[in-house]
Amino acid sequence: MSAPAEYILHLADNAVVLGQRNAEWCGHGPILEEDIAMGNVSLDYIGQARLLYQLAATRLGGDATEDKLAYFRDETQFRNYTLLELPHNGPLVGYAVSDRDYATTVVRNFLYGALMVLVWDALEKSPDADLAAIAAKSLKEARYHLHHAADWLVRFGDGTEESHRRAQAAVDHLFPYTEEFWTPSVAEDAAVAAGAGVDVRSLRAAWDAIVNETLSEATLVRPQVRGYVPEGKHGRHSEHLGYLLGEMQGLARAHPGATW
């Protein structure tokens, strides 16, 4: 029983896109220790992405490689959650320019981290041994990411007036994007059907519990969410992914066939 490549690509794309985003803080962190910690988080995500793309490449066969999958697939082929591609600021259009906001970074890492400790925990038990091995490694990392983000979220929520305001604004901005977690994609359904995936709907109660507990400790309010459900994992993205991939893939695409 092995998970289909499309499902592994969804996991890999999540990791590479968030790793790319978090690495933007390198050299610009709010304090040196945090600069290093965020670099660590980013490095974990890039490491996960590499393992997952390598596995997907094996399953796809042909001339697929880790880097072909990361660098030579277009925006509509990327299967990451929309949440992960957003820039580190409030709601702005794709070509807007803004200062990065650490509260946005922390809230996103928290919301996604809370999901991934559950996903990897389930996948660690997957009969797909290759995927289970990656899940076991990633679970340890995800626990650290969640812990790190939750700590900062509580400090922000229960810190100063400004940090509380920024954290609440980031929660309000990002929360609607988490709706995408709970509607399975074709690839997720296929992984479940193959007996190698996890039904995301079964994780919702546990995710709610983690999120509600931390938000309440942080004295932050969970917003009501209704309306539009993002569809990044179906390949329909926000305006932001094109810019992210343009930057990430540009050099590699300028030299197709080159080895680095």
Add this chain to the structure above:
Amino acid sequence: MYTQSFSVPDNAGQKNVAAVPSTENPELMAAFDARIDADGRIEPQDWMPEAYRKTLVRQISQHAHSEIVGMLPEGNWISRAPSLKRKAILIAKVQDEGGHGLYLYSAAETLGTSRDQMLEGLHSGKAKYSSIFNYPTLNWADVGVIGWLVDGAAIMNQIPLCRCSYGPYSRAMVRVCKEESFHQRQGYEALLVMMQGTEAQRAMVQDAVNRLWWKCLAMFGPPDADSPNSAQGMRWGIKRISNDELRQKFVDATVPQAKVLGVTLPDPDLKWNEERQHYDYGQIDWQEFWNTVEGNGPCNKERLATRVKAHNDGQWVRDAALAYTRKQQQRAQKEAA
């Protein structure tokens, strides 16, 4: 790293370092001198002359600032790294440099200067950092060349500092040097792969070497004849080998590596001198070097302003952490009462 800073006074340009007249207690001074002469280590709790303390704080904090500012030129290529493996290596490297900054700030703090004070020196433009970071990184090969040559030059300079007379600094250097050697090998390996690649890749490497070679030679600091701080530094075991000697060692080690790589070092005067048993090399443009040290190089303003902006933008984050800790302490006190 990054050694040019070690022999540049913070008020660089006005080269007027007069010897500080010693008003120290003669007995303590004699004991201190004896320990230095015996190649012993000075530890934070030991008595030391003020001038020694000041020189060390200046040197270590300049080194720490260099690590932190040095994150920026390479950070410039993280988002565009052309493979995931190279991206991971680069993130890890930049993160290591941040770690070096952290140990070095801690080592300087043992001398009674806080990190905030040191950062204030950097941000106000008073404290220097290595000028090599004031040049732009213009193509991907710059990342490899920085590893090979800049980390390489840093190692040349820092290996002797592993035996520096101040304990916390020498111990920090042992750890830092191990990681810098790793960076150097990784940088060189990345360049080897590029040189075996396409024409365009080889051109990138040559372009990066052309731009960075002379700047790396200048990293060792002004010629010994113009280096007023060196004698005192040698006496104190803070500096062990002169600028020119280190520079020569670097050239001698690098020329064969460049040959293996297949790049040309941009110096027509570079050639083996049978008599000296060293490579001769051409004239370094010291005017350009001092311009850059004094703040008028191509990227000084961008580098410094970026550090200042990160610090200012992060103020609310640090404030939040402090406020939260204070609240927690108050809650704990209330519970205890």
